[in-house]
Amino acid sequence: MNTKRISYEVNDKIAYCGFGFNCDKSMTVLDEETLTELKNIIEELGNRSSELEGAVFFSHKKRCFLAGADINLIGSMKTESEGAHGAEQGQTLYNALEDLSIPTVVCVHGVCLGGGTEFSLACNSIIVSDDSSTMMGLPEVKLGLIPGWGGTFRMPRRIGLPKALDLILSGKTVKGKKAKRMGLADGIYPRERLLKQALFHLKGDDKKKTFKDSLENFASDNFLSRKIIFQKARESVLKKTKGFYQAPLKILDTMEAGMMKGRSSYLSSEAQAFGELCVSEQSRNLQHIFFLMENAKKFSGPKGNGELPKTDRGAVLGAGTMGGGIAWLMADNGMRPIMKDITVDALNLGLKQSSSNFSGAVKRKKMTPEEFERKQRSILAQLDFRGFQRTDLLIEAVVENMEIKKKVFAEAETYMSENALLTSNTSSLSVEEMSKALERPERFAGLHFFNPVHRMPLVEIITHSKVAPETVEALYNWVLKTKKTPVVVKDGPGFLVNRILMPYLNEAGFLLEEGVTMKDIDDACLNFGMPMGPCRLLDEIGIDVGVKVAKILHDGLGDRAKASKSSDWLVEKGFLGKKTNKGFYLYDERGKEIGVNEEVQALLPENKKAMDETEIQLRLFLPMINEAAIILEEKIVERPSDVDLGLIFGIGFPPFRGGLLRYADTEGLERILDAINRFSNEVDFDRYQPANYLKELVAKKTKFYEQEA
Ligand SMILES: NC(=O)c1ccc[n+]([C@@H]2O[C@H](COP(=O)([O-])OP(=O)(O)OC[C@H]3O[C@@H](n4cnc5c(N)ncnc54)[C@H](O)[C@@H]3O)[C@@H](O)[C@H]2O)c1
Numbered sequence: 191m192n193t194k195r196i197s198y199e200v201n202d203k204i205a206y207c208g209f210g211f212n213c214d215k216s217m218t219v220l221d222e223e224t225l226t227e228l229k230n231i232i233e234e235l236g237n238r239s240s241e242l243e244g245a246v247f248f249s250h251k252k253r254c255f256l257a258g259a260d261i262n263l264i265g266s267m268k269t270e271s272e273g274a275h276g277a278e279q280g281q282t283l284y285n286a287l288e289d290l291s292i293p294t295v296v297c298v299h300g301v302c303l304g305g306g307t308e309f310s311l312a313c314n315s316i317i318v319s320d321d322s323s324t325m326m327g328l329p330e331v332k333l334g335l336i337p338g339w340g341g342t343f344r345m346p347r348r349i350g351l352p353k354a355l356d357l358i359l360s361g362k363t364v365k366g367k368k369a370k371r372m373g374l375a376d377g378i379y380p381r382e383r384l385l386k387q388a389l390f391h392l393k394g395d396d397k398k399k400t401f402k403d404s405l406e407n408f409a410s411d412n413f414l415s416r417k418i419i420f421q422k423a424r425e426s427v428l429k430k431t432k433g434f435y436q437a438p439l440k441i442l443d444t445m446e447a448g449m450m451k452g453r454s455s456y457l458s459s460e461a462q463a464f465g466e467l468c469v470s471e472q473s474r475n476l477q478h479i480f481f482l483m484e485n486a487k488k489f490s491g492p493k494g495n496g497e498l499p500k501t502d503r504g505a506v507l508g509a510g511t512m513g514g515g516i517a518w519l520m521a522d523n524g525m526r527p528i529m530k531d532i533t534v535d536a537l538n539l540g541l542k543q544s545s546s547n548f549s550g551a552v553k554r555k556k557m558t559p560e561e562f563e564r565k566q567r568s569i570l571a572q573l574d575f576r577g578f579q580r581t582d583l584l585i586e587a588v589v590e591n592m593e594i595k596k597k598v599f600a601e602a603e604t605y606m607s608e609n610a611l612l613t614s615n616t617s618s619l620s621v622e623e624m625s626k627a628l629e630r631p632e633r634f635a636g637l638h639f640f641n642p643v644h645r646m647p648l649v650e651i652i653t654h655s656k657v658a659p660e661t662v663e664a665l666y667n668w669v670l671k672t673k674k675t676p677v678v679v680k681d682g683p684g685f686l687v688n689r690i691l692m693p694y695l696n697e698a699g700f701l702l703e704e705g706v707t708m709k710d711i712d713d714a715c716l717n718f719g720m721p722m723g724p725c726r727l728l729d730e731i732g733i734d735v736g737v738k739v740a741k742i743l744h745d746g747l748g749d750r751a752k753a754s755k756s757s758d759w760l761v762e763k764g765f766l767g768k769k770t771n772k773g774f775y776l777y778d779e780r781g782k783e784i785g786v787n788e789e790v791q792a793l794l795p796e797n798k799k800a801m802d803e804t805e806i807q808l809r810l811f812l813p814m815i816n817e818a819a820i821i822l823e824e825k826i827v828e829r830p831s832d833v834d835l836g837l838i839f840g841i842g843f844p845p846f847r848g849g850l851l852r853y854a855d856t857e858g859l860e861r862i863l864d865a866i867n868r869f870s871n872e873v874d875f876d877r878y879q880p881a882n883y884l885k886e887l888v889a890k891k892t893k894f895y896e897q898e899a
Pocket residue numbers: 507508509510511512513530531532533536586587588589590591594598615616617618638639640641
């Protein structure tokens with residue numbers, strides 16, 4: 191056979207088909223070329239079935255079996271019927287594989303997702319490598335899709351309905367060991383033994399066993415128990431997604447309606463569901479985010495000529511809320527950090543923080559107790575600078591005070607090696623100003639983590655006029671290594687995320703002053719898809735902290751960022767939010783919200799104003815879009831995608847909307863500008879001054895993302 195992407199060889203009557211052949215990319219995706227070759231190979235296997243005793247599929251790649259369908263291909267589908275047709279083509283191919291009269295074994299090593307897992311399900315036996323890179327799953331739901339190549343048909347038949355629903359509705363992946371445990375894989379072996387073991391599986395009775403088992407599994411789920419399983423799954427989806435996401439509900443409908451159908455009738459409804467979803471705005475938005483995330487995995491800023499500084503060993507200054515979390519992150523990434531503070535009590539607090547993060551991982555079985563011990567003990571807590579010379583990356587997280595920070599940096603620098611990176615976790619101070627305290631400002635930058643460090647996926651890398659490109663690139667790569675998302679931001683008040691968040695929080699305060707109720711404000715945002723309303727969010731941040739940041743932004747940005755008074759009223763009363771158990775809401779000792787703080791009502795206007803939900807949303811989200819436009823104009827960040835990634839990962843802006851600026855593009859910039867102008871006349875001239883950049887885009891009849899393309 192003449193193939194390019196998939197190697198094909200027959201040996202002792204066994205056909206060996208290897209994906210990822212002749213291709214220098216690290217991942218193999220099911221693009222048009224690969225699919226065409228696969229079709230030819232399956233046809234060949236069918237034609238030669240009388241001479242062959244079996245077929246084995248494997249991969250030539252180091253860490254990938256099949257990463258799934260080419261998302262560009264999905265994105266290119268314009269209509270429902272085109273989408274459905276695309277799904278049918280994949281289904282036909284996998285049906286042909288399943289229907290081969292010779293036994294088939296797939297040897298999964300590395301990433302095997304989506305169409306890759308669906309491919310495996312159509313083989314008689316699945317064996318997996320025990321390598322940590324091996325993972326299987328159907329993550330389509332995360333792109334707003336249903337697995338469309340028979341995954342929702344074959345998965346429940348292989349592992350039973352409850353486990354299949356869990357995998358398909360969450361889109362989660364499982365490692366080799368778990369795949370074996372749950373019955374998805376028939377065997378697990380070291381990578382180098384996979385091909386040899388495949389021969390045993392070819393001759394064994396995996397197919398019969400698996401099919402019989404799954405049939406029993408399947409039949410035992412009688413009508414009533416199936417109804418209950420689907421009902422529970424639907425409840426859980428609605429609880430998790432608050433009904434905002436169409437794909438999991440469509441998956442449930444398709445699977446439930448098709449439970450008793452035969453293969454071809456079932457698959458045609460799966461293909462139809464795929465067609466409907468793949469052209470939906472929601473799926474397009476989620477696909478857009480997927481590409482943003484993929485692009486963010488590679489540093490795209492200016493490169494220097496020098497070698498990149500190392501980031502092997504870490505040091506943390508300050509063992510408080512943030513320092514403890516950062517020390518944990520470094521220890522988790524094998525950096526054996528030194529954590530320095532000025533009191534033993536503070537050090538103990540920092541150690542307690544990291545220990546509680548690690549023990550959470552042990553409880554979730556993500557870490558063994560031995561690993562916990564080793565990693566926790568790798569943090570050296572101390573009161574002096576011993577050993578700092580041997581560290582490569584220092585992250586400062588002492589109190590938010592410019593003079594103290596400058597002093598701390600000037601001292602720390604004398605203990606560090608020449609090439610070491612020094613960074614500050616400041617959330618509001620000027621990094622440009624701070625850099626003046628250093629002898630080697632080119633090796634210094636801001637590294638802004640969000641609280642809590644172990645949960646929040648975003649890190650802002652703050653640059654200044656003297657920073658070296660190698661410093662930025664090394665920090666970017668390091669953040670990626672910790673599995674967080676970096677965004678490079680130029681120094682400026684509030685950096686990126688807090689600067690865009692503030693008008694949202696501030697505007698909520700002004701609405702309260704106007705007499706709109708707290709409930710109406712928070713509900714409007716929840717109904718937009720935000721994880722919490724602005725009043726509730728202020729309680730989390732700390733209302734006093736919000737007041738401080740608002741002041742910094744007002745000072746730095748002028749009157750468009752003037753602050754509302756409502757937070758001041760709460761602070762005067764000692765209602766600081768969750769940390770004092772009282773803010774806009776009340777909290778119990780464990781921090782659980784237990785209702786509205788009625789005392790706040792007394793501080794707000796008596797006459798309540800009813801406001802339409804859409805109007806509230808416009809009042810809150812338009813100032814964010816406007817500020818983002820100014821940020822782009824000032825080149826605080828380079829691209830709209832930086833804004834969107836920052837807000838999705840920094841404040842949980844609803845992913846199904848594709849990000850703040852993608853949402854603005856979808857709504858239409860002209861309508862947005864009109865509404866801002868209206869508010870400028872009716873509400874406040876300064877706060878709703880439209881950004882020049884936005885006006886320009888409207889004049890040019892273009893969009894934010896058309897500038898990025
Ligand atoms: N808490 C947050 O939500 C958050 C989020 C992002 C960024 N930040 C920033 O992180 C930094 C730390 O904030 P935090 O909330 O962890 O503060 P924190 O008050 O909890 O901890 C500060 C720690 O620094 C120690 N410290 C003070 N002077 C020191 C010195 N000279 N050397 C070593 N340690 C010293 C203190 O003893 C204390 O343990 C601040 O710059 C803050 O703006 C905080």
